[in-house]
Amino acid sequence: MQQQFSKKITTPSIQEQSSSSSSRPIQYFMREVAPVSQEKFNKLVLNFVIQGLHPLSIVERAEFKELFKQVLPSRHVMSRKTLVRMLEDQYISMKTDMCKVLSEQEFVATTTDAWSTNHKSYLGVTVHWIDSDTLTASSGALACRRIKGRHTYDTLAEMLESVHMEFSIQNKVVLTTTDNGSNFVKAFSVFAAEEKVTEDDEENDEEADVEFTDVAAFLQETKKDDFHLPAHQRCACHSLHLVATKDAEAAVEDSSFKKISRAAFAKCQSLWNKQSRSTRASDNIKDRL
Incomplete structure (x- = not known):
């Protein structure tokens, strides 16, 4: 019994693990992953394009298609036409929700x-x-x-x-x-x-001279x-x-202000030049400020 427990337990080295892992197909590591439907996959791609501000043409790139062909071969990347349609549907849905919230x-x-x-x-x-x-x-x-x-x-x-x-x-x-x-x-x-029109404005309007206006031309102009x-x-x-x-x-046009302003900016410029030329000065400035 003691001899059975005293046996040395050996574990594979890191190199052995890596070599064995590299020889296994990618499907081996994905066998425990929950399946992703095509509908959900399309929504994930749509979200990727929207949130990342990527061009719509990204779904047409060969590298993009090859990425998912290797990682998720059971799903295909949608076409640009489908992406545009989903984007428009998403816009209409979000707009409808926004209108509902604003109506309240x-x-x-x-x-x-x-x-x-x-x-x-x-x-x-x-x-x-x-x-x-x-x-x-x-x-x-x-x-x-x-x-x-x-x-x-x-x-x-x-x-x-x-x-x-x-x-x-x-x-x-x-x-x-x-x-x-x-x-x-x-x-x-x-x-x-x-x-709002005040009483003074109303009195001024009553005292103003009557002026005739071409109503047709006015309506056409203001329409x-x-x-x-x-x-x-x-x-x-x-x-x-x-x-x-x-x-x-x-304010610089004022001579007294101009003198003070030029002096202050000259000191700031000298300080900037000093820290740009010396790492020691840059560290001192950073510690003090």
């Missing part, structure tokens, strides 16, 4: 911005609200659309209003935040909700430009950015 809110706020990249212009719109039941702040993306032509104030007003109407929130938006761009500022100054936007709020971060750049440049 009494008040919302939106933000919008326009930018250009690769010789193309875009308008982005997001929505924000506080849930009436949980009092938690929530937000969502509403649109990212191409802007054809110039970023004029009326074009931005038309596109923003169309997004609000598409999600049926045109009467719920209490405020829209934008940057300080002149096109956005003019859009809201022209098309935003009118301010395409009759947009309705909510109240406007300028972005505080962008305003501070302008203070740090434009206003600071204007």
Whole structure:
């Protein structure tokens, strides 16, 4: 009995394990994995493309197909046409869910911005609200659309209003935040909700001279430009950015401020140059700051 327990137990070495593992087919290591249906596999690929911002053409690449052919040979990579169809279905589903959530809110706020990249212009719109039941702040993306032509104030007003109407929130938006761009500022100054008329304004209107207007020409002119936007709020971060750049440049025109500013920036530049040339100085600066 003691001799049986005293026998030396031998285990394979790491090299032996690796050599034996490398000789086994990949199906050997996947035999315990739960099967993945083709439907679930397609959803995983769709999520991979969306979350990674990959081009739709990735499913057509030979390397991409070969990867799953080796790892999961029982499933095939869908075509680009199928991927586009699933992407559109996913968009419609998410849009429907967003509309349902927004329909339950009494008040919302939106933000919008326009930018250009690769010789193309875009308008982005997001929505924000506080849930009436949980009092938690929530937000969502509403649109990212191409802007054809110039970023004029009326074009931005038309596109923003169309997004609000598409999600049926045109009467719920209490405020829209934008940057300080002149096109956005003019859009809201022209098309935003009118301010309440005071008694003084009414008296001035009564005293004003009567002026005749061609009604047909007026209706034809305002038909395409009759947009309705909510109240406007300028972005505080962008305003501070302008203070740090434009206003600071204007302040340099003052001789006393210019002298102090140049001296302070000269010291900062010297400090930067010192740490760039010396690793010891760089470590000292990092420890102190």
